[in-house]
Amino acid sequence: MQTLNDHLGLYTDFYELTMAQGYYFSGKKDEQVTFDYFFRTNPYDGGYLVFAGLGEVLRLLKHFNYSDSDIEYLKKTGLHPDFVEYLRDFRFSGKIISMKEGEIVFPGEPLLRVEGNIIEAQLIETMLLNLLNFQSLVATKAFRIKHVSKAKTFVDFGLRRAHGLGGIHASRAAVIGGASATSNVFAGKAFDIPVSGTLAHSWIQSFDDELTAFRTFAEVHPQNTVLLVDTYDTLKSGVPNAIKIAKEMEAKGQKMIGIRLDSGDLAYLSKRARKQLDAAGLNYVQIFASNQLNEHVVKSLEEQEAPIDAFGIGTEMVTGKPEAALDGVYKLAECDGTPRMKISENIEKVTLPGKKEVYRYYDEEGFFFRDGILLANEDPNEAEYIYHPHHPKNLPRFHI
Numbered sequence: 001m002q003t004l005n006d007h008l009g010l011y012t013d014f015y016e017l018t019m020a021q022g023y024y025f026s027g028k029k030d031e032q033v034t035f036d037y038f039f040r041t042n043p044y045d046g047g048y049l050v051f052a053g054l055g056e057v058l059r060l061l062k063h064f065n066y067s068d069s070d071i072e073y074l075k076k077t078g079l080h081p082d083f084v085e086y087l088r089d090f091r092f093s094g095k096i097i098s099m100k101e102g103e104i105v106f107p108g109e110p111l112l113r114v115e116g117n118i119i120e121a122q123l124i125e126t127m128l129l130n131l132l133n134f135q136s137l138v139a140t141k142a143f144r145i146k147h148v149s150k151a152k153t154f155v156d157f158g159l160r161r162a163h164g165l166g167g168i169h170a171s172r173a174a175v176i177g178g179a180s181a182t183s184n185v186f187a188g189k190a191f192d193i194p195v196s197g198t199l200a201h202s203w204i205q206s207f208d209d210e211l212t213a214f215r216t217f218a219e220v221h222p223q224n225t226v227l228l229v230d231t232y233d234t235l236k237s238g239v240p241n242a243i244k245i246a247k248e249m250e251a252k253g254q255k256m257i258g259i260r261l262d263s264g265d266l267a268y269l270s271k272r273a274r275k276q277l278d279a280a281g282l283n284y285v286q287i288f289a290s291n292q293l294n295e296h297v298v299k300s301l302e303e304q305e306a307p308i309d310a311f312g313i314g315t316e317m318v319t320g321k322p323e324a325a326l327d328g329v330y331k332l333a334e335c336d337g338t339p340r341m342k343i344s345e346n347i348e349k350v351t352l353p354g355k356k357e358v359y360r361y362y363d364e365e366g367f368f369f370r371d372g373i374l375l376a377n378e379d380p381n382e383a384e385y386i387y388h389p390h391h392p393k394n395l396p397r398f399h400i
Contacts, residue, residue: 006063006067007063007065007066007067007070008060008063008064008065008127009064009065009066009070009087009090009123010066010070010073011060011064011126011127011130012123012124012125012126012127013125013126014077016122016123016125016126017074017077017079017123018079019122020083020119020122020123021079021080021083023118023119023122024082024083024086024119025080025083028118029117029118029119030117031117031118031335031336032115032116032117032118032335032336032337033115033116033117033118033121033332033334033335033336034113034114034115034121034332034333034334034335034354034355035113035114035121035125035330035331035332035333036110036112036113036330036331036333036351036352036356037110037111037112037113037114037128037129037132037328037329037330038107038108038109038110038111038328038329038331039107039111039133039136039326039327039328039329040107040108040327040329040348040349041107041327042106042107043137043140043141043320043323043326044140044141044144044322044323046140046144048104048105048106048140049104049105049106049107049136049140049326050102050103050104050105050136050139050140050142050143050176050177051099051100051101051102051103051104051105051111051132051136051139052101052102052132052135052136052138052139052172052173052176052177053101053131053132053133053134053135053136053169053173054098054099054100054101054112054132055101055172056131056135056169056172057096057112057127057128057131057132058096060127060131061092061096061124064090064091064092064123064124064127065090065091066087066088066090071084071085071087071088074087090120090123092116092120092124093116093117093120094114094115094116094117094120094121095113095114095115095116096112096113096114097112097113097115098111098112098113099111099112099358101176102139102176106371108352108373108389108390109358109371109373110333110352110356110358110373111132112128112132113333113355113356114128114330115355118335125330128330129328129329129330131169132328133325133326133327133328134166134169134170134173134320134325134326135169135170135172135173135176136173136326136328137173137320137323137325137326138169138170138173138174138177138317138318138320139173139174139176139177140177141174141177141294141295141316141317141320141321142156142173142174142175142176142177142178142179142313142317143177143178144177144295145177145178145293145294145295145298145311145313145317146177146178146179147295148295148298148299148302149298149302149311150302152308152309152310152311153180153309153310153311154178154179154180154298154310154311154312154313155179155180155181155182155183155196155310155311155312155313156170156171156174156175156179156181156182156183156184156313156314156317156318157183157290157312157313157314158170158171158174158183158184158313158314158315158317158318158319159171159182159183159184159187159318160314161314161315161318161319162318162319163319166318167184167187167318168184168186168187168190169187170317170318170319171184171187171188171191171193171318172187172190172191172193174313174317174318175191175193179313179317180194181193181194181195181196182194182195182196183195183196183197183312198217198221198224198225198226198227198228198260199217199226199227199228200228201228201231201262203217203228204228204231205231210231210232210237210238210241211241211244211245214227214241214242214244214245215245215248218245218248218249218254218256222249222252222254223254224257225245225249225254225256225257226256226257226258226259226260226288227241227242227245227256227258227259227260228259228260228262229241229242229259229260229261229273230261230262230263230264230269234261234263234264234269234273235269235272235273235276238259239259239272239273239276239277240276242256242259242285243276243277243280243282246277246280246282246285247280255284256282256285257285257286258285258286258287258288258309258310259273259277259285259286259287259288260287260288260289260290260312261273261287261288261289261290261291261308262289262290262291263291266289266291266297266301266306266308267300267301267304267306270287270289270301270306270307270308271306271307273287274287274307286309286310287307287308287309288308288309288310288311288312289301289306289308289310289311289312290311290312290313290314292314292315292316293311293312293313293314293316294313294316294317294321298311331351333351333352333353333354333355333356334353334354334355339353339354340353341353347390347391348390350390352373352389354375354376355375355376355377356373356374356375356376357373357374357375357376357378357380358371358372358373359371359372359373359374359380359383370386372386373389
């Protein structure tokens with residue numbers, strides 16, 4: 001099985017290879033081209049996207065080549081043997097010009113530009129779209145959560161609900177969007193992300209009683225004691241037993257970090273739990289919450305002044321729910337020095353030709369208020385107006 005550190009030339013759609021073969025035999029293989037990556041619609045009915053995935057694009061491009069077994073496989077697919085042999089020595093040698101990872105970006109802007117010969121620029125399309133679309137979607141979801149959480153910490157808990165190996169990159173994207181750590185150990189090592197995790201209900205259920213389960217965990221992990229208090233009865237059993245353990249730890253010169261709520265009315269339970277903890281002199285014990293959280297639930301909890309110190313975010317973040325995908329596309333903008341443009345009856349699908357640059361304009365207080373797209377050879381200081389790319393006549397122009 002191919003891995004993310006092997007030869008990755010097969011990380012593509014077959015039509016990329018059939019087009020590349022066509023370029024090879026039609027004398028076009030050395031033509032120099034420019035492709036733009038951009039997206040058309042903001043996800044989540046929001047007003048922006050957080051651009052993510054660039055680091056993995058650059059890393060994996062170094063591995064975008066073909067092993068001997070790849071070459072033998074491609075010969076069986078019906079591709080011409082001469083073209084397949086050409087791929088044996090294939091390496092990407094083009095240029096990537098891109099916005100920074102983690103940047104706030106908007107529809108229609110060229111976020112990333114690929115310059116190179118037409119074969120190499122075509123072959124990497126699928127991998128590039130796969131990495132940028134998914135990670136940008138998840139990073140945007142994570143940033144939306146960060147935005148409403150009032151700077152509180154949240155951790156990615158989503159691997160078990162993620163889409164297969166996509167969960168590895170989802171954890172990376174979540175951190176770009178604002179998560180402070182992940183439960184995903186694989187991603188922790190691969191991307192140097194702090195890892196975090198305590199215990200599940202199965203730990204507590206494996207003991208004859210909850211108090212013994214809590215005590216044993218605290219004895220084994222005295223520096224990282226966060227107790228899950230909703231296995232049986234949160235307020236009558238879980239929190240009182242956690243208080244007992246916290247007091248036992250104090251007697252040993254130790255401090256419990258916190259408790260975690262994973263079900264029920266989180267606003268109500270956190271308020272009641274906070275009162276119980278404070279009444280016991282445990283104001284330093286934090287309250288963590290999880291259970292199908294998203295930006296809307298977190299916002300509601302904040303509005304209800306729920307005394308929750310940090311959140312564990314899982315399914316909805318790493319799957320980009322409710323969006324199925326980001327509509328990022330990769331379009332030819334120039335071929336051998338000639339600008340190229342896709343025409344469509346749907347004006348939103350008409351592309352902007354030529355090599356382009358995005359300029360960000362700031363107000364007097366230092367906040368950016370709009371972006372402008374110019375041709376690469378244009379002087380931004382000579383641009384007087386910005387027009388909407390899809391409705392230049394029907395919407396007002398902006399003086400800059």
